[in-house]
Amino acid sequence: MEETGIPKIQRYVKRTGSHFLPSFKTDMYQRHSPVLTRWPCWLLTGCLACLWTFSPLPAQSAPQLALDPVIVKGLTNPLFLTHAGDHSGRLFIVEQGGRIRIVDNGHLRQTPFLDISTKLSSGSEQGLLGLAFHPAYQQNGRYFINYTRAKDGATVIAEYHVSSNPHRSGPYEHRLLIIPQPYRNHNGGMLAFGPDGLLYVGMGDGGAGGDPENRGQAPHALLGKILRIPVDPQAPGRIPNENGVTEQEGHPEIFALGFRNPWRFSFDALNGQLWVGDVGQNRWEEIDVVRFGENHGWWIMEGRHCFRPTTDCATQGLTDPIAEYHHEGSRCAITGGYVYRGVHMPSLYGTYVFGDYCSGEIMGLVNGKVEVLLPTAARIASFGEDEFGELYLVDHQGSIARITHKASTPHPR
Numbered sequence: 378m379e380e381t382g383i384p385k386i387q388r389y390v391k392r393t394g395s396h397f398l399p400s401f402k403t404d405m406y407q408r409h410s411p412v413l414t415r416w417p418c419w420l421l422t423g424c425l426a427c428l429w430t431f432s433p434l435p436a437q438s439a440p441q442l443a444l445d446p447v448i449v450k451g452l453t454n455p456l457f458l459t460h461a462g463d464h465s466g467r468l469f470i471v472e473q474g475g476r477i478r479i480v481d482n483g484h485l486r487q488t489p490f491l492d493i494s495t496k497l498s499s500g501s502e503q504g505l506l507g508l509a510f511h512p513a514y515q516q517n518g519r520y521f522i523n524y525t526r527a528k529d530g531a532t533v534i535a536e537y538h539v540s541s542n543p544h545r546s547g548p549y550e551h552r553l554l555i556i557p558q559p560y561r562n563h564n565g566g567m568l569a570f571g572p573d574g575l576l577y578v579g580m581g582d583g584g585a586g587g588d589p590e591n592r593g594q595a596p597h598a599l600l601g602k603i604l605r606i607p608v609d610p611q612a613p614g615r616i617p618n619e620n621g622v623t624e625q626e627g628h629p630e631i632f633a634l635g636f637r638n639p640w641r642f643s644f645d646a647l648n649g650q651l652w653v654g655d656v657g658q659n660r661w662e663e664i665d666v667v668r669f670g671e672n673h674g675w676w677i678m679e680g681r682h683c684f685r686p687t688t689d690c691a692t693q694g695l696t697d698p699i700a701e702y703h704h705e706g707s708r709c710a711i712t713g714g715y716v717y718r719g720v721h722m723p724s725l726y727g728t729y730v731f732g733d734y735c736s737g738e739i740m741g742l743v744n745g746k747v748e749v750l751l752p753t754a755a756r757i758a759s760f761g762e763d764e765f766g767e768l769y770l771v772d773h774q775g776s777i778a779r780i781t782h783k784a785s786t787p788h789p790r
């Protein structure tokens with residue numbers, strides 16, 4: 378019998394128990410922040426939150442950026458880039474058609490790390506969409522993928538394990554979550570580990586246009602949400618009832634609701650804040666900073682504007698985006714990025730960098746405003762970070778470039 382998402386989740390929750398308070402994994406948030414190794418993280422996070430809330434940020438000028446090509450041929454429809462956190466310096470590139478490729482020392486390895494092209498449906502917004510390595514990958518070899526499976530296009534979140542060859546994955550798949558998809562588009566796709574050690578999943582509203590069945594607001598639907606799921610035995614099997622959003626009415630996996638298609642999101646490596654780029658319907662693209670239990674408004678609102686109804690919509694209890702931009706020129710869909718925390722571009726430090734898939738513009742949130750940092754001819758499928766927090770641009774047309782300062786010397790590789 379075909380598995381469906383909801384019973385699968387219930388079985389998974391039952392198996393993993395109902396512990397609380399996960400171990401707070403700080404390794405990935407201590408990069409470039411030696412002070413974090415000496416002070417309790419909760420204290421610093423609190424201080425940083427205060428600074429964020431109460432201190433005006435110093436005025437910045439938009440940094441001048443350039444692209445340093447890394448891979449220009451040999452990739453087919455790349456749509457994500459990440460690293461394994463294993464100090465190998467390798468970049469892992471996700472191809473939509475179902476392969477994970479390795480860039481090692483600047484060279485694209487011919488043999489893929491993983492090839493699941495026979496397992497999935499691909500094309501348009503379907504395919505292999507997300508990849509996240511376990512924070513302890515160097516020790517345990519575990520990693521996770523998000524894809525739309527063959528035949529019915531359902532979203533699958535699955536675990537894999539590296540083989541004895543560090544450049545090849547093992548073949549065995551352990552499925553954590555299966556979520557039926559009513560339409561081929563708006564599948565979300567992002568995976569990333571949060572500061573709580575849980576695996577976060579971006580789920581679109583299921584598709585069509587205008588969220589016809591209102592899944593974004595539906596507490597029982599896993600579509601139109603940011604989810605988080607436990608992957609470790611010591612992690613909580615159920616998310617605690619912190620505000621009543623999920624405990625009685627919805628699924629414990631729901632972290633926040635009201636999203637249309639949160640294609641790419643990331644956690645700020647300094648303070649753990651969750652930044653989401655939520656793709657708009659016809660007019661407004663939005664950037665959200667997301668906290669547990671928040672309702673980010675879709676299908677009621679598109680950006681800061683009423684969508685249903687188009688005037689006097691019920692905005693109470695909804696969280697506005699931190700920024701938005703309009704579909705002007707060729708802009709059509711936001712590709713969420715990263716708060717830059719690398720070292721090679723000091724003037725970019727702390728800036729949220731993102732882009733638009735259609736216009737090819739690399740943009741930044743500078744002094745709270747959306748600014749174009751660099752126009753490109755790319756189809757910006759994603760941004761990605763290496764182990765040092767340096768940023769890369771993933772062009773869906775088949776290339777990878779490192780984002781650098783305009784006048785900077787080439788990065789040694």
Ligand SMILES: [Ca+2]
Nearest residue numbers: 560562583584
């Ligand atoms: Ca869908």
Ligand SMILES: [Ca+2]
Nearest residue numbers: 673674675680
């Ligand atoms: Ca919203």
